[in-house]
Amino acid sequence: MIPNLASPGWAVALIFIPLLGAMLAFLLPRIGVTLGLLAAVLTAGSVLPLLPMLAAHGATNIRIGGWGAPLGIELSIDGLTMAMLAMTALVGIAVSAYATCYLRPVPSRPDGQPDLQQRHFWPLWLVLWAALNALFLSSDIFNLYVTLELLGLAAVALTALSGGADALNGAMRYLLVSLLGSLGYLLGVALLYHAYGTLDLGLLALRVGDETVTRAALGAMTAGLLVKTALFPLHFWLPPAHASASAPVSALLSALVVKASFYLLLRLWLTLFGDLDSGLATLLGVLGAIAILWGSIQALRQARLKLLIAYSTVAQIGYLFLAFPLAATGGAVVWGAAVYLVLSHALAKAAMFLTAGSLLRFGAHDRIADLDRVVHRLPITIGAFTLAGVSIMGLPPSGGFIGKWLLLQAAFSQGRWGLALVMLAGGLLAAAYVFKVIGYAFTPAVVPHQAGLVPPTMEWTALALGAGAILLGFAWPLLWPLLEIGMPFGALAPDPGAAVGPWLGGPRILAP
């Protein structure tokens, strides 16, 4: 076993390896790509030692500066945090590998300088990664605000990176929305600090009561984070931003960045606001349901692949919010289902945007109806898209299916027929838009176009992510005990882990 003192250090490494990597890539742009890739590998690798630590010691807090709450800031790791870190690492490493190929200008520059997109991508992306990890690890609501700012700014800059009027417009809108969301959150932080005198989540959880100020903070913070998470009707900024960014960036935005604000909302809800009977849960559920239908229908209407995928994100985010009304009686498993949907959507959506990038590179356009027999010419890419699509549709076996099944089960047992119907309809609509693309992949285009070269790395990284989304479909018995470390979702529901024992073949190595 890794020594006790050394192991929490890996959590700090998760923040500072990418941050230092970003600085080095900025300082030495000539070898920026190599440095960036190295930092990406090291960052992703740093997640691994945390697993045995978590399994051995359970949820762990790290007192930065040695002060401890309430004076100082604490980081904390539990099963939920771990899942988010691992998700970020998986998507991060795949997108990093993809980006080295995608952002490379076709003839390399004679002076040995990487081109401008590549040059700025690495520092920005590594800061984004650091911000994501910092956000997942933090348990201090003001520090969370700082990470949110870091994250938002890096995301906006990455969006604008692809250049062009669309990207700049999308990024500008994204910037304003992101700032607005942060301000809403900050307002809530101020209210909570003033009323309860601490910024630490754990201490706040002990102190908050059902008071006007708590409700006001709940409202402000939820509204702010909803804007950032792009829940209908606050999603308007997402499609232009995600569709106009370059493909690896779109993948990061859709797979990870919106998940970070969702994670924060979930964390606040679980620790601070869960017991308030505010009717907000129902409202979130209804908005989620509308998001599913609206987003899916919009996706179906798109003629361009990247817009289709972006609207699909709007729809898939809706599913996450169905957990809020269902968890009131459904308990921990419903939250587990939502987290499962977060994970599988991250892998699947990243895979989809990466395939969109490959198709764009191949045909120099992303008009769906003009795809030209790509199933023959880029079979691995289309395979990746299909695997990801299976998870997005929620067909078995896939991570998306597990999440949807558990939510459906909760909806049926609570007699919420409307939600069940929306989930099923959403799955069918998703199938319609996914197979719209796949269908055109088989047919020749009316006007044949030239075929660009797609490096194998681009094809295979997307396939790996898509396959990951499928494999998640078999991983529930392994992942659920991991998620439950530290009880982030509250007390166990009656029978969630009954099937675990025989699967692990003996003692539960991941027991809290």
Add this chain to the structure above:
Amino acid sequence: MNGTFWLPMLVLGSSLLPGLLIFFLAEDRSGIRTLLNLAGAVAKLLAVLWMLWGVYNGVAYEARLPFLPGLDLVLRVGPLSLLFVVLSTGLWLLTTIYAIGYLERSPHRSRFFGFFSLCVTATVGVAMAGNLLTFVLFYELLTLATYPLVVHRGSEAARQAGQVYLAHTLFGGALLLAGTVWLYTLTGTLEFTPRGFVSHLGETHRGSLIAIFALTVVGVGVKAALVPLHSWLPRAMVAPAPVSALLHAVAVVKAGAFGVVRLLYDVFGAEFAASLGVTGPLAVVAGATILYGSLRALYQDDLKRRLAFSTVSQVAYITLGVAIAGPLATIGGLVHLVHQGVMKITLFFCAGNLAETLGIHKVSEMCGVGRRMPWTMAAFTVGAFGMIGLPPVAGFVTKWYLGIGALEAGQDWAVYVLAGSSLLNAAYFLPILHVAWFRPPPPAWPHEHDFGPRETAWALLLPPVVTAILSVAVGLFAAAPFSPLEWATLIAEREFYLP
């Protein structure tokens, strides 16, 4: 983890693994591809025969993996599973041989055979599923694996047929999923159990159970091509002939019909379903499908479309048999699962031979083809006689049991449906035979390939001849041990007579 665990896994893996490998084979590696295909098919057949012997001697095969809270993925092999597994495994071997011959010169064979293997993997998964969750999983997988085969040709018509196919099957899948989840929230289990596992809820949840029955049966009814959910099947005829054979006889339609059997016997239980009052309407729908399919078949000049409507009609026999819910009718329905498969695949193989060898796609182009391709047309004739129900071909056995089963259950109307459908079958098959055997051939065939001295390639000829012989054999030796009829009787006994 012993033989009872690994044998079902082997049956799945023997097509899954070759399928996945084939995807990554270069297009011109046809030797190794053929080897993988045939080795997988033969290995699967051997494993299945081993299990057949085991089940006959009372061994219970079960493989179980935890999957969801409280729910496992279960493969369990009993008599009913084996009926379907043996059918699909045997026919898969033949279809593989046929497809190798059929697609000899066409592009994208690696993709084709990859999905072909996945398709049969899903089918045996459907057959061996030990609970409704596992069934749903493989049922959806089957939908996904067949889609690329339907659109294989990559034409606009193929793409649209694919969309129609998916629109139907995924809609059905969603209903099935809804019914399954709902059922689970009521019962807390989904394990298939002889005579069902829901009857204890009959008092309190009658309405819910009827709704669940409707949802799930419509869900599987889409693939079983019950009217009015059948229209994807004729559209899907744009696919290459081996795919049609697969859709109609081995995999998709059969999975739907098998689903009806599973739901009626192992989820609801025949008696309990009858007491819910849901079997009557189902039988009526099946009867209507039988007549409607036959009527539509009469008016098709396109040979494959005529056969497709014939499938719509014939598969509904299975549903009719189990929905009548008497022991004898059940035997008739179950045995037709096999009989229809063997006979219909013969017909599709022959239709494919005509198209591939002579370019014939329409009934009106078939004048005198019996002289040019005697073996093919002889096989076709056997299949057609079977469909009509002439003894000694297998179809006769089915109709006999269905008829007396209906009388036994007091459902006399079904006998009229059977009689009417037999007449209609004769009306749309006999003209084909007449044209083929007794009209003079045209001076030139629409698009003739030269295969040397034989009438066509051996890989194309062997499978229909074998299945034609099988069609007669299972009819002639219906009373022999291990015959489909004996096996169906075993299953029916378990459902109706055993304590």
Add this chain to the structure above:
Amino acid sequence: MPDTRSTSVPGTVRARALPAGPGPTARLILLLLLAAVLVGLATAVLSLPPVAPGLGAVVTEHLPASGVEHPVTAVLLNFRGYDTLLELAVLWLALLAVWSLTPAPLAHEPTANPMLAALNQLLAPLMILVAGYLLWNGGHAPGGAFQAGAVLGATGVLLHLSGRRLPRAVDGWPLRLALLLGVALFSLIGLAVMAGGAPFLTYPPASAGGLILAIEAAATLSIAATLAALFLGGRP
């Protein structure tokens, strides 16, 4: 929802460079929503306890162990130094974002205004002195890296306006190093203390004051460089 409608049509993003304002109904709804938010906030603020519990007492209690004498500096550089570190990263990131967009506009060379030049010759040394004073002062009185950096950055802007340019030799990696010196040194010191087994950013009590001053000095330089570079509006 006017936005969702317009975004659903591809290719119109460009045309919406100047979006039409919301209609009268939408305006009314927005106004009502804003009013509701205002009332809600007012209610919440009025419900707050008049005396906030706060952390003032805890900070005072631990001040002697922090290495500095001024509570604000203690919080910013020690108790919640991690926040400050990330804020320095935000600042650097802002510059990175601007640089990734565009090169600096080729500002037309200002005609060397003799008045401005003369004033600068007087002001620049003075401002640098002030910055140094503010930095040093932060240890025990209001002041510190941010104030000092702001003054120093303004010096840079003034020098730029009077026509002075960075020498070629330093506008490459030396400039980039200056930009991230603060956050880099802060991070490295924070990580270095972990070698002794302490948690991140735990200064040894004896050297806390010195380390904080070093970090503040580096941060001052970076803040100044960043602010001045942001003024240029692009990559030099």
